[in-house]
Amino acid sequence: MSVPNKDPEHLDRLRDYYAENRRIPPFQRIAELLGFASKAASSKLLERLESAGFVERTADDNAWMPTRRFFERPLAANFIRAGAADPIEASGAEPFLVDDYVVRTPSRTMMVPVRGDSMVDAGIHDGDMAVVERGTGAKPGDFVVAIVDNELTLKELIRERGRFVLKPHNPAYPVIRPKGELEIFGVMVGLVRRYAS
Amino acid sequence: MSVPNKDPEHLDRLRDYYAENRRIPPFQRIAELLGFASKAASSKLLERLESAGFVERTADDNAWMPTRRFFERPLAANFIRAGAADPIEASGAEPFLVDDYVVRTPSRTMMVPVRGDSMVDAGIHDGDMAVVERGTGAKPGDFVVAIVDNELTLKELIRERGRFVLKPHNPAYPVIRPKGELEIFGVMVGLVRRYAS
DNA sequence: TTGACAGGTGAACGGATGATCACTATTGTA
DNA sequence: TACAATAGTGATCATCCGTTCACCTGTCAA
Structure with missing residues (x-):
């Protein structure tokens, strides 16, 4: 009989730690958390988790950091009913910081409320928040917030005969061909929507 | 004339660093990032930021970690053009924490990755993150995550002839009429999307 | 039965880290 | 102008950190 790999379990512990301390613990602490007698085991564990894509090294100083996958749980894929036990209990406390997820360069990132339905076909609705x-x-191909007639407009940036134009994603709206130079406020990097309860 | 406190600027640099490396940089690196000649300046900066509520120490080992306030973003609302002034000057700069915006009851809220395109017509795309x-x-009328055939499915909850059924928002998919009792995993209260750069 | 492999041990090492302290520079205010 | 407060300097020190290496111990497949 094969020995079950304990790494998923270890990963869960690391997630718990991260939720509280927002950092990958030092090797010594990993060893204490997981019952290793040696720091080297922690080192090797992280290398395994790196291969699996859960952690990676910071570009800056080679420290360990969690990847996006670290925060995710592939619920739909792994979901299995197990008797009377609530299978979801185990995944109740996933640390997931939405800001971390959508904001890359905080000092240059702003939230812009979306008005109108000129981008509905791209799944961007009136009332959504654009992360810009x-x-x-x-x-070209980016969704951009441009300044048109002193207002902020969200459209797709398209190159048309050597010029930049703004394309709505809604057939009811015309393509905007700015007369002068196109003023770009920012590039849309994310979207946040809230459903009324 | 008062000297502008550079700490907000420093904070921005730290935020950018954190976005990339998911950690508060070590003092030496803070000094390099901000132009300090001495690590001690970094130490004092963090103490100031702690008083201001932007960082705190981890319970585990006294390392620095960001607080919620650390992640707040400015909101660009009510855009008004004001001469040659940078438009960002004119925008309302209310701090905006995406988690707060989208997460109401943290202990009962989870992120569920959306797979497939059965909800595209509702502006929910493959790869989006559902806040559940x-x-x-x-x-009825809520978007719900239900358990169908041991898998999580995101659909609209509809009442049909006294029974609850699950309605996709994509004509290519059929309405799901569960045989037994419908198992609801949770209610979708938000959506987060990230655009590839 | 054997051998390869994955996971864990234990120890040693060099370097980085945070804390601390006396001192300096700058600036606003009394 | 004088002075206090704030921000930064430079250096020291003990400690913690990650790396590395040889070695150990099960398990599985040949």
């Missing part, structure tokens, strides 16, 4: 990054170069 | 609240009574 300022000062980032916009490429 | 457990233990809340679901009403």
Whole structure:
């Protein structure tokens, strides 16, 4: 009979720790948390978790940091009914910081409320919050917040005959072809929506 | 004339660093980032930021960690053009914490990755993150995460001839009419999407 | 039965880390 | 102008940290 890999269990402990302390614990502490007698075991564990894509090293100083996958739980994929036990209990306390998820460069990121339905076909609705990054170069195909007639407008940036134009994602709206130079406020990097309870 | 406190600026740099490396940098690195010649300046900066409520120490080992306030973002609402002034000047700068916006009852809230396109017509795309609240009574018209064939499915809850059924928002998918009792995992209260840069 | 492999041990090492302290520079105010 | 408060300097020190290496111990497949 094969020995079950305990790494998922270890990962859960690390997630709990991260939820409280917002950091990957030092090796010594990992060893204490998981019952290792040696720091080296912690080192090897993290290397395994790195291969699995749950942690990675910081570009800055080679310290360990969690990846996006670290915060996720593939619920739909792994969901299995197990008798009377609530299978979801185990996944109740996932640390997931939404801000971390959508905000990359905090100092240049702002929230912009979306008005109107000119982007509905792209799944962007009236009342949504656009996460907008300022000062980032916009490429064709990006959703951008542009300044048109002294107002902020969210559209797709398109290159048309050598010029930049703003394309709505709703056939009821016309493409905007700015007369002068197109003023880009920022690039849309995320979306946040709230459903009324 | 008063000298502007540079701490907000420093805080922004720390936020950017945190977004990339998911940690408060060590003192040496803070000094390099902010142009300090001495680590001690970094130490004192963090103590100031602690008083202001932006960082705190971990219960576990006294390391620095960010607080919720650390992650708050400015909100660009009521955009008004004001001459040559940077438009961001004119925008309302109320701090905005995405988690607070989208998460009401943290202990009962989970993130569920959305797979498939059965809800595209409701502006919910493959790869989006659904913010799901457990233990809340679901009403017809709510988007709910239900358990169907041991898998989590996101659909609209509809009452049909006295029974609850699950309605996709995509004509290519059929309405799900569960044979036994419908098992509701939770109610969708929010949506978070990230655009690839 | 054997051998490869994955996971864990224990110890040693060099370097980075945070704390502390006396001192300095700058600036607003009394 | 004088002074106090705030922000930053430079250096020391003990400690903690991650790395590395040889070695150990099960398990599984050949």
